[in-house]
């Protein structure tokens with residue numbers, strides 16, 4: 585698919601309406617996605633990024649309709665991950681000598697994946713590549729979200745090609761931010777940040793400050809997934825600054841699993857207790873079993889929360905696989921400035937709470953208390969204890 589972004593920049597990427605899982609099964613993409621590639625024509629011609637390998641043939645064939653491949657002077661690869669570089673082998677078979685501008689780390693990641701000695705030209709922050717009347721300025725963006733990432737800024741048109749930064753997994757026939765459902769767009773941008781960029785908060789903040797200090801005018805931000813920010817493009821930059829500062833809303837998320845509904849009843853009564861003590865706080869409940877709630881949607885809610893309560897029945901002296909799975913994801917994302925507590929039902933040995941608290945502590949959460957456990961199915965007295973537990977948590981977090 586191709587369409588004009590302005591007089592000199594043409595979109596030549598792929599909109600993938602079918603994509604529902606990304607990074608294997610690691611990330612859900614309810615709204616599909618797109619792999620954005622851009623052709624920039626001036627006196628010289630540059631291609632920015634490509635698409636994922638399953639679409640390589642389609643990409644090259646569409647590109648041929650747009651331009652004689654031999655007239656492409658430069659290829660710019662902002663990030664070596666296969667969703668952006670996957671069509672390179674197909675493309676480079678046609679134009680094997682065309683120079684590929686990328687970071688030194690991207691040379692490593694591209695060689696590591698494709699085992700090809702293409703004509704790599706390493707670039708660093710501040711390096712420029714002239715197209716004639718305009719030029720690219722390269723800005724390394726290490727750990728946003730791989731060591732190899734960079735942004736490319738196009739003078740004249742004032743476009744920041746930001747690769748995964750400011751991207752969203754969103755397929756749309758309208759690839760501009762002002763033309764899509766604003767709720768979907770905000771949600772997908774937030775979900776992307778929460779699930780991919782959270783561990784790199786400090787890099788995000790530093791990099792944005794660095795870019796802002798360059799005082800480059802930004803008329804458009806063209807990311808590598810989802811829509812192009814042309815209407816008030818800095819709105820996403822400002823959001824990233826907010827999100828990077830260990831973001832939280834006045835929300836408590838209760839995440840649990842249950843086999844026979846005991847832990848679910850605990851969760852619901854804890855929620856009622858929190859609401860009693862603090863009617864202003866948003867309390868949300870999520871059964872972490874994938875039949876009930878998508879794990880990445882849970883992570884997005886954890887991102888928004890000031891505290892999480894995690895509950896599991898004790899199973900074979902351990903915890904449920906669904907709770908263990910979400911705890912592993914939470915740990916890896918290295919959330920900061922959040923509190924947590926554990927709860928759960930048990931039958932005889934009751935190890936669940938200790939295991940959950942240890943994982944959460946390991947993940948950087950401040951543990952509010954030793955948690956609450958209930959023997960077997962909660963009776964009226966136990967349900968009162970759950971509500972009291974909720975009240976204590978609500979009071980502590982006000």
Ligand SMILES: Cc1cc2nc3c(=O)[nH]c(=O)nc-3n(C[C@H](O)[C@H](O)[C@H](O)COP(=O)(O)O)c2cc1C
Pocket residue numbers: 841842843844845846847848896897898899900901902929930931932933934935959960961
């Ligand atoms: C397969 C299985 C293994 C269990 N293992 C333990 C255990 O090791 N220690 C324990 O205290 N309870 C154990 N239990 C008992 C549960 O923790 C208990 O039934 C609890 O009330 C279930 O909570 P739920 O209704 O939220 O699923 C086990 C239950 C099942 C079904």
